[in-house]
Amino acid sequence: MHTPRALRAIAFGLTLVAPTLAALPLTAAAQTIAPGTALISVTGDVETTLVLPILPETAAPTENGFELRFQDADLNTLNVTFTVDTARISDTFVGVGVPGTSIFDDLYFADFLHTQCLTQTVALDATSVYAAIDCADLENGAGDKSIDLHVELTTVGFALPSASPGIGSPMPSAPAPSSSPVGG
Numbered sequence: 001m002h003t004p005r006a007l008r009a010i011a012f013g014l015t016l017v018a019p020t021l022a023a024l025p026l027t028a029a030a031q032t033i034a035p036g037t038a039l040i041s042v043t044g045d046v047e048t049t050l051v052l053p054i055l056p057e058t059a060a061p062t063e064n065g066f067e068l069r070f071q072d073a074d075l076n077t078l079n080v081t082f083t084v085d086t087a088r089i090s091d092t093f094v095g096v097g098v099p100g101t102s103i104f105d106d107l108y109f110a111d112f113l114h115t116q117c118l119t120q121t122v123a124l125d126a127t128s129v130y131a132a133i134d135c136a137d138l139e140n141g142a143g144d145k146s147i148d149l150h151v152e153l154t155t156v157g158f159a160l161p162s163a164s165p166g167i168g169s170p171m172p173s174a175p176a177p178s179s180s181p182v183g184g
Contacts, residue, residue: 035128035154038070038078044137044147046098046107050076054155065089066129068155075099077108078151082119082129092119094135096149103141109149111135117149130154 036054052070059068065084071077076099083091093110094117100108111117116138122130133151140146 038080038151038153040070040078040096041150042096042098042147045145046109046147048076048098050098052076052078059155061127066155068153070153071101075101077101078153079110080133080151080153082131084124087124089119089121089124089129089131092117092133094133094138094149094151096138096147096151098147106140106142107145109138109140109145109147111138128155 036056036059038052038054039049040052041049050072052072055069055071059066065082066080068080068082069077070080075097077095077097079093079095081093082089091114093114095103095108095110097105097108100106102108103110117133117135120132122132124130131151131153133149133153135149135151137146138149
């Protein structure tokens, strides 16, 4: 099994420590990623690196996977929908607002066709996911701005809902793209 370098954990428990994040600035690489957070690095027409907390009320497993929202008080937002099929992530939708919460915001960018992001899964079970996502050329709703995005996210310990999907064992899964990366 290959674990992405950016998510190789030194310690599991209360924190997940990502010691080397080659795609992120040194200040972001030195941060500790706690369960229930997303570390995002945005480059392009917007440049920022943020750690966003999960909104627990929006982070329940669905019958098809996970619908996660990470957001801070300034409305910087990461929306991620993972579709899970036979114990692996088969599709990923990503939307990020810096700040913004929907496609109607000027600085909200999304993978509208589910073709611009690559997802690597570190661990996946019925109530949690550890993953890295890389996206290229995400456009805003107006199509006049674009960004590249790198995300590292962790979730743990969600209550198992009655309609929880049967998405496999708690053992880490192999990295699998959610869709074809952009480029030629």
